[in-house]
Amino acid sequence: MKKIFIIAGEPSGDLLGARLIAALRAQMGPDLQVSGIGGERMTGQGLQSLFPMSELTLFGVAEVVPKIPLVLRRIRETVAAIRAAKPDLVITIDSPDFCFRVTRRLAGAGLRCVHYVAPTVWAWRPGRAKAIQPLYQHLLALFPFEPPYFERVGLPCTFVGHPLVEAGIETASGQRFRQAHRLAESEELLVVLPGSRSSELARLLPVFSAVVAQLAQQRPGLRIVVPTLPHLLERLQQATASWLVPPIFVTNDTDKYDALKAGTVGLAASGTVALELALAGLPSVIAYKIHPLTYYLYRRFIRVRYVNLVNIMAGQLVVPEYLQNDCTADRITDGVSSLLNSQERREQQKSYLERVSQQLRPNSDQTPSQAAAQCITKLLETI
Numbered sequence: 499m500k501k502i503f504i505i506a507g508e509p510s511g512d513l514l515g516a517r518l519i520a521a522l523r524a525q526m527g528p529d530l531q532v533s534g535i536g537g538e539r540m541t542g543q544g545l546q547s548l549f550p551m552s553e554l555t556l557f558g559v560a561e562v563v564p565k566i567p568l569v570l571r572r573i574r575e576t577v578a579a580i581r582a583a584k585p586d587l588v589i590t591i592d593s594p595d596f597c598f599r600v601t602r603r604l605a606g607a608g609l610r611c612v613h614y615v616a617p618t619v620w621a622w623r624p625g626r627a628k629a630i631q632p633l634y635q636h637l638l639a640l641f642p643f644e645p646p647y648f649e650r651v652g653l654p655c656t657f658v659g660h661p662l663v664e665a666g667i668e669t670a671s672g673q674r675f676r677q678a679h680r681l682a683e684s685e686e687l688l689v690v691l692p693g694s695r696s697s698e699l700a701r702l703l704p705v706f707s708a709v710v711a712q713l714a715q716q717r718p719g720l721r722i723v724v725p726t727l728p729h730l731l732e733r734l735q736q737a738t739a740s741w742l743v744p745p746i747f748v749t750n751d752t753d754k755y756d757a758l759k760a761g762t763v764g765l766a767a768s769g770t771v772a773l774e775l776a777l778a779g780l781p782s783v784i785a786y787k788i789h790p791l792t793y794y795l796y797r798r799f800i801r802v803r804y805v806n807l808v809n810i811m812a813g814q815l816v817v818p819e820y821l822q823n824d825c826t827a828d829r830i831t832d833g834v835s836s837l838l839n840s841q842e843r844r845e846q847q848k849s850y851l852e853r854v855s856q857q858l859r860p861n862s863d864q865t866p867s868q869a870a871a872q873c874i875t876k877l878l879e880t881i
Contacts, residue, residue, distance in 0.1 A: 499529055499531055500530055500531070500586045500587075500881075501531045501533070501583065501584070501585040502522070502530065502531070502533075502534075502585055502586065502588075502589060502874075503532075503534045503579070503583055503585040503587075503589070504518070504519070504532060504533075504534040504536065504545070504588075504590075504591070505534050505535045505576065505588075505589070505591060505593070505596070505597055505600065506534075506536045506537065506551060506591040506593065507551060507555065507591075507592065507596045507597065508551075508592065508593055509537060510592065510661075511536075511591040511593055511614075512536050512537035512539045513661065514615070514661055515539070515589075515591050516536070516539035516540045516542060516543050517661065517664065517867035518589070518591075518614070519540060519543040519544070520543055520867070521865070521867040521868045521871035522871045522874065522875065524868075524871070525868075525871050525872065525875050526878075532544065532545055533545065533548070533585070534547070534548065535547050535548050535549065535551055535554070535576065537551040537552070548576060549575070553568060553569070554593060554596050569596065572596075573596065573599050573600055576600050577600055577604060580600070580604060580607075580609065585609070586881050587610050587611070587874065587877065587881070588601065588610070588612070589612050589613075589614060590611065590612070590613050591613075591614045591615060592615040594617055597613065598630060598633060601634065602633055605632070610877070610881065611634045612637070613630070613634050613636075613637050613638070615639075615640060616637050616638070616639040616641075616644045617630070619647050619648075620644065621801055621802050621810075622799050622800050622801055623799070624647070624801065627650075627651045627653065628651045630653065631651045631652055631653040635654070636654050636655070636873070636877060637653055637654065637655040637656070638655075638870050638873060639655050639658065640657075640659070640858075641657065641660070641811070641857070641858075642657045642857050642861075643811070644657065645657055656869075656873050658866050658869040658870040658873060659858060659864075659865070659866030659869055660858040660859075660866060661867070662770075662773050662774060662777060662858065663777070663858050663859055663865065663866055664866060665751065665755070665774075666751075666752075666755060667755045668778070668855075670752070670758065671756050671759060672756060672757075672759030672761070673760070675723075675753070675756035675757050676760050679723075681721055681760070685719060685721050686717060686720050686762045687721045687723060687762050688713065688720060688721070688722045688723075688763055688764075688765060688834070688838075689723050689724075689725070689757055689758060689763070689766075689780065689782075690722055690723070690745065690764075690765050691724075691766035691767060691771050692706050692724075692734075692766075692767055694726070694727055697788075698767050699733065699734075699737075701787045701788070702787065702825075703734075703737050705787070705826065705830065706765060707738070707740075709827050709834065710738075710741050710742070710743065711741070711742060712827060712828075712831040713831060713834060713835070713838075714741070714742035714743045715742070716831075716835065717835075717838065720743055721743065721746070722741070722743050722744075722746065723745060723747075723757045724745045724746070725747075725749075725753070725757055725758075726747060726748075726749060727749060728749045731747060731749055735747065755778065758775060758778035759778050759780070762781075762838060763783075763844070764780045764781070764783075765782065765785070765830065765834055766782055766785075767784065767785065767786055768784045768785070768786040768806060768821075772784060772806045772817065773807055773854075775808075775817075775851070776851040776854045776855050776858075777855050779848050779851050781843070781844040781847040781848060782837075783817065783818040783819075783820065783830060783834055783837070784805075784806050784818070784820070785819075785820040785821070785825045785830055786805065786820075786821050786822075787825040788822075790822075804819060805819060805821065806819055808851065811857055812850050816850040816851070816854075817847065
């Protein structure tokens, strides 16, 4: 019997953890005991969480500061639980602020630790690679270019693929979406993704609304779909009530991915959605605007030329980026119109998106979760 203690601190990590547990059980059968911290998805795989994962899902100084005593207590409790359980392997998933503090306090306990989702040392704070090297015996990376950053400081790192590969994006159906919403194949469909954080919506919705207003006047017959989350639906409905083209709203992943497949062009906030657009093969432009002081500090420390993950992976400007002073309705409208007006440009971007999509897959016929589980199983066999 092998014992694993696994920690996830946010919803994305909970999904990764649930898929990993399922893949480990498929590979190891009943010879596996799992404990740790997780959310609904991981508890659905039989995990009894030490405490509610939601206590670790904090964003922003205003939220974090009042909770510091609770978080510090949870770190102590987690360390004590791990020491008591004496697992064969500790697996931490993302959430570096919590997870790295836990593993740092486990130093000297003779425990083997693996971290899933490599820190973005290629983008900023490269010194983190050396800082975490003593804490872990292995690292699981989502991008193929990440392992060398850690291997050069003596931390073994394996590329296992990006979890979005398992989301069903590539098997989604644009035809199903168009039929469900009575859209002819010839109708242009703009997919608008203004973000999910309150600060993103506050800064980007006015700009995106102005873009839609211009495009609606320029392109009679243009249709629009806005994928969003259920708790944001009312806010977005109010914000778009004056749009000349009433948007279609979708609030679940199945409809969202069908919409991406059905779209002609996408207009999106910068973020992980870039990879969803790539896997869907939807030509797009991205835009983003943050507080000027934050941007000033960001540009001083960031080490990459682009912000869009597709462009970073391609090593060139494949998806147009409209950031800060360039994040204006006129410039974004020109960028979207350029794609809508030219099938050649759309096809050219699609060819790059396909190449990037291929890089997100593990170097085998496995899913990312299966590749991660196989790596962990091999580590357990050496114990």
